[in-house]
Amino acid sequence: MSNLFLLIPLVGCVSISSAQQNSLNLMPVPSNIEVQQQGRFALTPGFSVSVNADKNDAVLYAAVNRMYQTLNRRTSLYFKTQYITPSANTGPAQLTITVHSNAAGEIGIDESYSLKVTEQNISLNAPTTAGALHGLQTILQLAYKDGGAFYLPTVTINDAPRFKWRGLMIDVARHFVSLDEMKRNIDAMAAVKMNVLHWHLTDDEGFRVESKQFPLLHKLGSNGDYYTQAQLKELVKYAADRGIMIVPEFDMPGHAQSWFAGYPELASLPGPYRPGPRTQWQNDNPDPSRPSTRSIGDLIKYMVSPTFDPTNEDVYKFLDKFVGEMTTIFPSGYVHIGADENNGMAWKLNPEIMAWMKKKEMQTTDELQRHFVKRVHDILKKRDRRMIGWEEIYNDKLPKDAIVQKWITDGGDLTHPRGTANEFASNGYNSLLSEGFYLDIFMPAYIHYNNPAINGTDHSNFLGGEAAQWTEIANNENLPGRIWPRAGAVAERLWSPASVNDVDDMYRRLFNLSNQLDEQGLQHLSNYERALRRLTNNAPTDNLRTLTDVLTPAKGYKKLFAKMTKPANQTQQTAPLADVSDIVFCDSEVKWAFRRNVAAYLELKDPALENLLVKQLIKWRDNDAGLQPYFQRSAQLALIKQHSANLHDAAVIGLAAIENIKAGNQPDAAWQKEQLKKLTEYKKSVGETELEIVSEIEALVNRKLSPLPASFPVF
């Protein structure tokens, strides 16, 4: 940690623009906020709460008590009241909560709330429980410390979301995620006012749901890691208590290897099958006609993915029963069927399927996929469930009540988009956006925040979007740091007005959110620190952290493709995922503090800022020497040794640049060119990580900060 952080104002009241000031520490920024410049509300042991609402609104009362307890713990004031209950709820109070209708966890209900904080009291009004829950989160984010005491600023907030569907998708098939980790993610979602958890429960690598109808699904379709029905129901309730709807995804007809481990008769090709990455299945069944190269393009093109047989009536009987069972667990009105990435290879290799298609006059496997999707749609409809699918379900015969989820970025040979979210909407379908919101490709938060795909999604059929975390190379340990705090930037994009787009202020609030999530128990910081201890074998981690705090994972799919195409597939369930690239965050807080200070210094030439920068640069310069013994003691740390040397060299260049500025020298073009050439080298990926602060050193050399790149290569 660096003293630079102290520059970040606790409340937006020091040397920041008025737009930023009004955003305080709130994430997402409310649609309307007025900050009074005078006065504040003080939290005391007598902090009292009164609720005017349906006395049976258990979701509301539980949320009020959670908010109250969080403040009690944060302030350590030992509030005199223990619990806010309907019966104890009489007389005037400092915080009055009024809720008109007992409703939450449904898409499209009124989620607005208004909040007024004066020096004397706080009032929260909401038409629904859902709105009140959001308002309670705003109260938590407003509460701040000053001196030894805690306050809320005096504000008037009228808030409502821009989009009605603000989701997070978590893939628990590739790597299993524990129930407790899921709960912590739900808590974090609630903090940023998200309302849908899209739970990717099945895939080739694992079937994570206990089925009593078809017990071989979880027994043979997983490595033993699955949720019991009691646990599934527990999480559904946990989410509902926080105003969050869980939408289960059962991916089909492809991505279905784990189903076939127990029920191979449902597949298009004979088994045996066992859960695992698709590439594993390919490796197990070598076909001499396929190229022996391991390029990712060849894998995608020639992969024979285990796929449901759409011509087999037993498949639909099976799915009908299975869906019936799942609807007793998941009350939400939506079921996601995936339907992505089916290249049709498994069908083409089965002569009977090809004969069936011919009989039905189907020309392409895409038509067969349409047939399958329609049949599954009808099974869901019978159970009052709306079908959601990834954009590959989209075609001109798709039933109009289906919801289409956009995800594909054009990838040349690799991927082919079916349209934009707005095109789907214009053609009469409710649509969702996940393109540009994929958290698993290691982009910094501002890339998602500025996601261009959200532009033009103004059709009323467009519902909103979802951040998506696939877990080929994420597991229970690094997952929270992969998702958070970045998902907060997506949440803000989906909640706040489009005009809220100041990246610097977003980052100020994002790192604040990170601390808030840590306070409420999220493990992103703890697991990072634990991983650093493991990497140093419990020796002091200070030097290592100075380096890793300014490293980010290599951006895009490079890291995944590298692991997938190794002889022993390194995306497997038991892969350690304990390298530096696995544990560093996609946004470096130190980088953003440094960037802010560089920008301010270049503008103001302030000696205090200069001192801060010099101190930081000296720390980086001197860090490499201290790390040398560590590189000798750890093969994993040796992978990033070059970055340490580069950080040293970059810091030396930065110090020289400041010397030049300080001395009032004119820019020396030759010197600048020489340094910039070196700095370009330092930007290269090493050990699947990138050194984040090079652009800011360039700025010191150039005496001008370049704008952030608008995008980075995905493939």
Add this chain to the structure above:
Amino acid sequence: MSNLFLLIPLVGCVSISSAQQNSLNLMPVPSNIEVQQQGRFALTPGFSVSVNADKNDAVLYAAVNRMYQTLNRRTSLYFKTQYITPSANTGPAQLTITVHSNAAGEIGIDESYSLKVTEQNISLNAPTTAGALHGLQTILQLAYKDGGAFYLPTVTINDAPRFKWRGLMIDVARHFVSLDEMKRNIDAMAAVKMNVLHWHLTDDEGFRVESKQFPLLHKLGSNGDYYTQAQLKELVKYAADRGIMIVPEFDMPGHAQSWFAGYPELASLPGPYRPGPRTQWQNDNPDPSRPSTRSIGDLIKYMVSPTFDPTNEDVYKFLDKFVGEMTTIFPSGYVHIGADENNGMAWKLNPEIMAWMKKKEMQTTDELQRHFVKRVHDILKKRDRRMIGWEEIYNDKLPKDAIVQKWITDGGDLTHPRGTANEFASNGYNSLLSEGFYLDIFMPAYIHYNNPAINGTDHSNFLGGEAAQWTEIANNENLPGRIWPRAGAVAERLWSPASVNDVDDMYRRLFNLSNQLDEQGLQHLSNYERALRRLTNNAPTDNLRTLTDVLTPAKGYKKLFAKMTKPANQTQQTAPLADVSDIVFCDSEVKWAFRRNVAAYLELKDPALENLLVKQLIKWRDNDAGLQPYFQRSAQLALIKQHSANLHDAAVIGLAAIENIKAGNQPDAAWQKEQLKKLTEYKKSVGETELEIVSEIEALVNRKLSPLPASFPVF
């Protein structure tokens, strides 16, 4: 963190005595170990395991895979095999595991194992699954890092426990403990070869078990925090998978307020009742005849604890049904009924109970308690459950199959022991020891390690003991740091031969265990760091940590009594427990490293050691200045401000003492006396915490390290 830690050898091979060397990093120390001085076994990606055992021994296979995965993750070697399964288990392997009988989780079975590590391979042999599980933990503790690679030392171990009952009691009534936290504690227990989790599930403050027979028990008897039956069964299985038996405790006839919230008719006095501390009930029902002082002695003497009515036949019908329900959840052959701390006041205040006693010719409420205990004993016996009770069940008419758990330390007016564990054993009862193993009174680990009460417990009726963690002032956040790593010292006392008693070596291994537990996911370090961040409001924690790393909570019951007797009881369920005294550990790792270095320096006068000490002292001296702004910004930190000044002053004295030694000065008695007087002041408790490194500064002044105190006042 300090570089001093680097002095701790990774494997016991540098400048430590041969006894220590042979203990390696193992905790508990095996009963027999031979270390070969040459050679070692290298872990590689091809690390292979073969199991010769009952193919249906799911507990064994799961444990083998956990061990295998832990090594895979620790080494990041990407082992070629994913899972060790009975079917894949053919051919020669590097590690061969042979188990003769599929048995674990029962008291009294053979828990021995033998382990032989050569340069080429490892063999683990055990008569039972239980023994094999212990051997797998030994393998994990043996694996160490050297350079960039991982090895096991070449050893021959023949190991078996000293006592058959090695337990940990966790109170989840006073403060609820989450299911996941319970799981992590079970993992930690398994790491130190404990075999009994004694789960204190009910008390005045909360009824933590879902009852379908009597749903008002959990519904009105808790604040909503309880385990569902599905969760209870999940934990029983989780423990059994790790060779650990769960013994549930339902405390009665006293400590029973939470039962009566829903079923007041079972109590000796009319209600209404609600769950909460006993003192709360007293405060709610003021009796003018009782003194108005809030001394702890008065509280204990005059407290009217809600207590079952032993004269009411409906009570036994109720308990019979309840026990019947619980036996479907807890398969263990033991049920703990508590039966502690019943002062009889509730019975004396009920004339009908007094009349009943008279009719039955009972002279004292103790006799009535005997009657109650006997009736409950019979209910348990009917269900094939052996009754365990705290020592208050002990009397000459107690059925001989009862097990008596010793806990009471003589506390003058406050507590009165009923005998010693060995006396109970000599009189024909199986007995257990918890006196001296109470973790909740903030003693350093060596006090428990040297527990004098274990001496003389050589009767064959003596089963073993249990560390005990009561939770009046512990919650889900500070619990892991309250229990661990200290419980490891108790585990060693109960497993290893009595001759294993080197305190310095125990601490070396204890802090090593702490890191191992952190690696496997225990939250003690993470929660400490999170609490520090909260205390600094997310400003850098380095300075604060330099201080808090050498603070420990005030020892004994002082802190609890202080909180209990505040007008608003601060032990309540929702108490923040977020002060410095709530989060610092009972053993300071920095203190022990410093102590080791002071001892070595005074013996050797080595300049390298001198440099280390001076560096440490300068860090402490200079720390106070950096902390000043923090004291202004936090009321909780201001509570320990004096310690910071004292640490500065003590460091100044230490530096002067070293100067004197270095200059070859003779001891100056007047100067010494003056310094020692000041140092005595610094030992005083401030903000319910104590400064741990004062004795070592005294040693530098005296040029001689005093022995550790044999005990500290409890009351």
